[in-house]
Amino acid sequence: MKRTSLLVCYSSSEEDEKEKPALSFPLTKPPTKRRKLPPLAETIAALPPVDNPALHQGRTRNVPHVEGQYAAHVYVSITLRESSPLYQLVKDVFHDAKKQVPSLQEISKLDTGRYELHISLSRPIFLRAHQREELRQAVRNVTREQAPFTLSFASFSELVNDEKTRTFLAIEIGAGHNELKTLSDALAPTLQAIRQKGYYEKPRFHASIAWALLTPSSNNGRDSLPRSESELSSETSEFPTIDRLPETLMSTLDEKYRPSLTSSRIGAFEVAEITVKIGKDVSTFRLKV
Numbered sequence: 001m002k003r004t005s006l007l008v009c010y011s012s013s014e015e016d017e018k019e020k021p022a023l024s025f026p027l028t029k030p031p032t033k034r035r036k037l038p039p040l041a042e043t044i045a046a047l048p049p050v051d052n053p054a055l056h057q058g059r060t061r062n063v064p065h066v067e068g069q070y071a072a073h074v075y076v077s078i079t080l081r082e083s084s085p086l087y088q089l090v091k092d093v094f095h096d097a098k099k100q101v102p103s104l105q106e107i108s109k110l111d112t113g114r115y116e117l118h119i120s121l122s123r124p125i126f127l128r129a130h131q132r133e134e135l136r137q138a139v140r141n142v143t144r145e146q147a148p149f150t151l152s153f154a155s156f157s158e159l160v161n162d163e164k165t166r167t168f169l170a171i172e173i174g175a176g177h178n179e180l181k182t183l184s185d186a187l188a189p190t191l192q193a194i195r196q197k198g199y200y201e202k203p204r205f206h207a208s209i210a211w212a213l214l215t216p217s218s219n220n221g222r223d224s225l226p227r228s229e230s231e232l233s234s235e236t237s238e239f240p241t242i243d244r245l246p247e248t249l250m251s252t253l254d255e256k257y258r259p260s261l262t263s264s265r266i267g268a269f270e271v272a273e274i275t276v277k278i279g280k281d282v283s284t285f286r287l288k289v
Contacts, residue, residue, distance in 0.1 A: 117207035138190035151176035
């Protein structure tokens with residue numbers, strides 16, 4: 001028998017090439033060029049704070065603002081209600097002092113019906129974000145070692161800030177001084193570790209009740225730090241300044257108010273907690289029971 005051969009035809013490669021459409025290059029589209037976004041409007045963009053003494057009763061910023069830096073302060077807080085004898089005494093003292101020094105400014109109240117006095121345990125402290133919890137922990141540790149104690153006021157005095165820009169009418173502490181020094185000394189190692197100054201070696205613990213701007217050109221019997229021309233003009237031209245509080249003011253206040261100030265009914269109180277303020281955040285830690 002003869003076998004019939006089945007032939008299968010395949011198209012040639014040449015024919016395939018002819019049927020394929022011609023390719024064009026490039027195969028991908030070029031990336032779209034991105035347009036730059038317009039800058040934010042001034043009403044939206046965050047502007048750096050401006051040190052304008054006119055907005056702060058003539059006061060100037062002693063430390064320039066640094067983005068990401070937080071101002072902090074450790075202190076004992078005394079909150080007085082308007083019905084308390086000490087509140088009334090502080091008000092009377094301020095009114096008498098203002099008669100002699102019209103430019104004297106009262107320390108601001110918290111809100112209606114309350115008035116807060118601060119007894120500092122630290123100088124102003126300046127922290128980076130990662131150091132905030134470290135300071136809180138240091139204050140927490142200090143309070144665990146100190147029992148509550150009694151504090152009392154002793155006399156009136158004038159104290160000047162380190163920059164010699166303001167003078168303060170203050171009430172100095174009598175009883176409780178040693179306990180306050182123990183607390184401030186205990187914070188010193190932490191402050192040194194974060195490159196901040198500790199409190200004063202010979203502290204005069206006090207609560208400030210009023211302040212006044214000092215004349216920049218005056219040494220006030222003390223060494224003064226150099227200051228810029230803008231600072232000089234802003235404080236002398238728009239806001240009244242003084243060389244210092246009158247020498248007779250403290251003796252007059254002591255004579256009139258010291259007997260009431262030093263009485264246990266008015267000028268003594270219990271300290272049971274310590275406050276630390278970092279930026280706008282306020283934390284309170286109770287002393288050990």
